[in-house]
Amino acid sequence: MNFTSVRIITKEIQPLVRFYEKVLGSTAIQYTEDFAELRTPLATLAIASTRTLALFGGDDIARPAENRSVIIEFRIDDVDSTYQALTGFLGNSLVQKPVTMPWGNRSLLFKDPDGNLVNFFTPVTDDAKQRAGTI
Known part of the structure; x- marks a missing residue:
């Protein structure tokens, strides 16, 4: 098994994409208006809008901007x-x-x-x- 990515769920994807592009000094790959990735040699930081939650079983499985433990x-x-x-x-x-x-x-x-x-x-x-x- 290989750890490959962390995904941040957000209400507004563009501010996070721009922020991480600046601090990481790299360009995100934006596959759709709801999903982007910033790749590093070892792992990927994915950023997805709350609209993607429906693909994983529903809007209540994650809440944006409420992380207090990671x-x-x-x-x-x-x-x-x-x-x-x-x-x-x-x-x-x-x-x-x-x-x-x-x-x-x-x-x-x-x-x-x-x-x-x-x-x-x-x-x-x-x-x-x-x-x-x-x-």
Whole structure:
């Protein structure tokens, strides 16, 4: 089994697509007005409108902008330079400036337009780099 993607359900797809294109520095593939993907080498971030819920069994199976338990994480090359590049863009969505966590990752935490937590991190200790397979 391979983990391949996370899908965010939203009422308004375009603001999330534009946000993630900016912070990830990539272009989304928009298959329909209700579904887009941003692909990375290891996994895909999918963004879908609430209208797609009917395809999975009904409108009540997910609620947009109510996530309070998941953090969407991306390993990046340099958290500090990314933070500097995004500072003006993130504005009030910034939750925590870059800080080194006890497990060895340097982490930048912010929220997307729907309030989902996003963590950009860079392994900085030898142990964290080894876990990430970067040394």
